[in-house]
Amino acid sequence: MLGTLKKVDLRSIWKNEEYDFSRWLAKTENLQLLSDEIGIQLIPKDTEAAVGRYSVDLLAIEDGTDKIAVIENQLEITDHDHLGKLITYGAGLNATYLIWIVAEIRDEHLNAVEWINENTDGDLNFFLIKLELWQIDDSKPSPKFTTYSKPNDFAKNIKQSNSGEITGAKAKQLEFWMAFQEYINENKIMLKTQKPLPQHWTNISIGTSNAHCAFSLNTQSNEIVCELYIDNNKELFSWLYERKEEIEKELGFNLDWRELPEKKASRIIVKTKGTLENTSDYEKYFQWLIDNGIKFKKVFGKVIKNFG
Structure with missing residues (x-):
């Protein structure tokens, strides 16, 4: 019935x-x-x-x-x-x-x-x-x-590009994030990204306001980065670092832990080699970001819920 x-x-x-x-x-x-x-x-x-x-x-x-x-x-x-x-x-x-x-x-x-x-x-x-x-x-x-x-983000971005406001590296970054968003939508992947923008990063929520996951493109070192970005909360970074072994075990790989004491933010990073020059490799980069982003959201999202 x-x-x-x-x-x-x-x-x-x-x-x-x-x-x-x-x-x-x-x-x-x-x-x-x-x-x-x-x-x-x-x-x-x-x-x-x-x-x-x-x-x-x-x-x-x-x-x-x-x-x-x-x-x-x-x-x-x-x-x-x-x-x-x-x-x-x-x-x-x-x-x-x-x-x-x-x-x-x-x-x-x-x-x-x-x-x-x-x-x-x-x-x-x-x-x-x-x-x-x-x-x-x-x-x-x-x-x-x-x-x-x-x-209409696509129309606005094209309008900006045609007016000369987006050129060079910014144009390549926008192209990459727009293609990334399209890949996520076409494959019905449960990962919410921010709207594509002409910048080297994009953010992913992990279900807490204490930190977020960020994907970034380093065109100088030719690296693709997935990280946990903690804004102005050294106590949270130290709390997570005390649980470093169990976090890395659940993720399945080691992380680069950067407290950055001279700055407000702290970062916990994993990265791979990649360049924006060869668009035929984009799908490989997309999948790497998605796989690690989902792991970050699952593991860090669960752990941080117990903070404080």
């Missing part, structure tokens, strides 16, 4: 956007659902953060960066008021990501968001997300985020 799938009224679960839904979304496991949908790993920072006389529903940052995401929640059909507030909040906080979560979408607001995405560069990215609740028979309702408008 099969169950009956039915839609649940959002207000039956979250009666108030501020006190109910925003606080629910701010929990790490719930914000992860949104992160999975938009492909950007978000870390909750604050609910009802002040912007002048107004308050942002939810303020988040992109994991591994200082890029700000402003999230506006509207558990009803879109309107001018919420759109205007979201743009105002984004301007006041110099946000990189504007995320509008709604119950229903008017055509004029969908057109407005698409127009913004088509006419801005990579410094501003607007997501219009529809939220639904579904259940089977009497099961617990399950949230479903669906993206109706998002930034």
Whole structure:
């Protein structure tokens, strides 16, 4: 026997956007659902953060960066008021990501968001997300985020490249990360990367805000790197180093442990030889990064949960 799938009224679960839904979304496991949908790993920072006389529903940052995401929640059909507030909040906080979560979408607001995405560069990215609740028979309702408008990263990157803003090594780096993202998507690999950018690194969440996994390209030494990047937490590095033997045993290889006492960050590294000049080797590099990234996420993610 099969169950009956039915839609649940959002207000039956979250009666108030501020006190109910925003606080629910701010929990790490719930914000992860949104992160999975938009492909950007978000870390909750604050609910009802002040912007002048107004308050942002939810303020988040992109994991591994200082890029700000402003999230506006509207558990009803879109309107001018919420759109205007979201743009105002984004301007006041110099946000990189504007995320509008709604119950229903008017055509004029969908057109407005698409127009913004088509006419801005990579410094501003607007997501219009529809939220639904579904259940089977009497099961617990399950949230479903669906993206109706998002930034066209490929078009923006090509636009920047054609205007001369991306050249040389930066262009090669962007080409590599775009191909890497395509490889992950085509092979349905469960690894969430940040959007491709013209830089030598990209970040992977491991399920904690204490550290993240980073992939990088060293064109000077011709190396491909997978590392755990710990930002400004020497105590965590020392705690992990005490467990060095068991961590390396579970990973199956030795690591290069770099505390870097003169710097804020610490790094735990594994690397292999590789160059961006020969595109025929890209798939080999992709698989190496994926294999090690999945191991880092599994092992370090599990161990760090016991820290503190």
